[in-house]
Amino acid sequence: MAVRQATAHINLDAVAHNFDYVKELAPSSRVMAVVKANAYGHGAVQVARKLNAEAYAVSRVSEAVELREAGVTGDICLLEGVMDKEELNLASVYELQVVVHSPYQLSLMKKAGARRPMWIKVDTGMGRLGFSLEQVKGVVSELRKQKVAGYMTHLAEASDPASEVTAEQIAKFQSIPAVQGQVLSIANSAGLVAHPDSRADWVRPGIMLYGATPFDDQEPMVALQPAMTFSAPVIAVHAVRAGDSVGYGGLWTATADTRVAVLAVGYADGYPREIKAGTPVILNGERRTIVGRVSMDMICVELTPSDKTEIGDRAVLWGEGLPVEEIARASDTITYTLLAGVSPRVNRQYRGEVNRG
Numbered sequence: 001m002a003v004r005q006a007t008a009h010i011n012l013d014a015v016a017h018n019f020d021y022v023k024e025l026a027p028s029s030r031v032m033a034v035v036k037a038n039a040y041g042h043g044a045v046q047v048a049r050k051l052n053a054e055a056y057a058v059s060r061v062s063e064a065v066e067l068r069e070a071g072v073t074g075d076i077c078l079l080e081g082v083m084d085k086e087e088l089n090l091a092s093v094y095e096l097q098v099v100v101h102s103p104y105q106l107s108l109m110k111k112a113g114a115r116r117p118m119w120i121k122v123d124t125g126m127g128r129l130g131f132s133l134e135q136v137k138g139v140v141s142e143l144r145k146q147k148v149a150g151y152m153t154h155l156a157e158a159s160d161p162a163s164e165v166t167a168e169q170i171a172k173f174q175s176i177p178a179v180q181g182q183v184l185s186i187a188n189s190a191g192l193v194a195h196p197d198s199r200a201d202w203v204r205p206g207i208m209l210y211g212a213t214p215f216d217d218q219e220p221m222v223a224l225q226p227a228m229t230f231s232a233p234v235i236a237v238h239a240v241r242a243g244d245s246v247g248y249g250g251l252w253t254a255t256a257d258t259r260v261a262v263l264a265v266g267y268a269d270g271y272p273r274e275i276k277a278g279t280p281v282i283l284n285g286e287r288r289t290i291v292g293r294v295s296m297d298m299i300c301v302e303l304t305p306s307d308k309t310e311i312g313d314r315a316v317l318w319g320e321g322l323p324v325e326e327i328a329r330a331s332d333t334i335t336y337t338l339l340a341g342v343s344p345r346v347n348r349q350y351r352g353e354v355n356r357g
């Protein structure tokens, strides 16, 4: 379909490589591959089919249903659990595992006599979802007849390897008498890479499967292969005179006569409007910089006099030759928001796809 369109080329072999790296780092852990948010923009169904993992994690019931309808058979865990009877019913129909993080979910499960395998979420410092350390004992005694898949906690500061909070959270979790000797899951990508003692029975890598760093420094990790190359076609090339401005707000004004290429990609495709002046793209193998504001559907790039840019040439926005980490730094954000933000209107093209069902 539509070749001349903003496109995310997804290399599923890279995802498989990164998955193997996870298993290399944590050989005695089982892997719950996190494919929420359409696998961080990479296509949850395609990624799940490729990995054939023991388990997958998503945030929403609708995400789990999509995977099941596509024939994905591994365990699927709802990281936020279910909110009401309707969702619990779907969890039963589609055979999902549910995280239980709040008392209301506990009574929902009990009232419905639900037999879904449950992950009990414990809050050891994230301050978001989960039972407190004090509550856990009571929860466990209420659970007698239910199937407990395991106990889960989430790390708040693993993206900063220097933070002492991670070690404190791990110690807190392991100190709870009720969870000792049980199936435990602690690590996200950053924990898994930087804190060996967070690996536990199950690891829950997300971002690293897609080849992007989980760490705050936004430096590419050499052990990972980036899975997405985001590109867009040139739809116009024109001359700009010294003193003329380009784009909304006249943010950029040419200081000399020059030329500009217009690319068909903008913030509605997921290219961040917040990028700083001078952010690069790669056009015909060369770095060129964005000038003026990012519009909803377009960005402009300054050309050099010798550039032979033609309509239809593709520019790489991030991916091959231009790490997504670099664009994250240029827009004061993290790899996660860029990858997960690539919008549905962007065409996805797959390499290494496994077709099933």
Ligand SMILES: *Cc1c(COP(=O)(O)O)cnc(C)c1O
Binding pocket: 034, 036, 079, 154, 187, 188, 189, 190, 204, 205, 206, 207, 208, 214
């Ligand atoms: C998103 C998420 C993960 C994966 O985190 P990454 O940093 O992408 O590896 C793991 N566990 C939970 C509970 C999550 O919400």
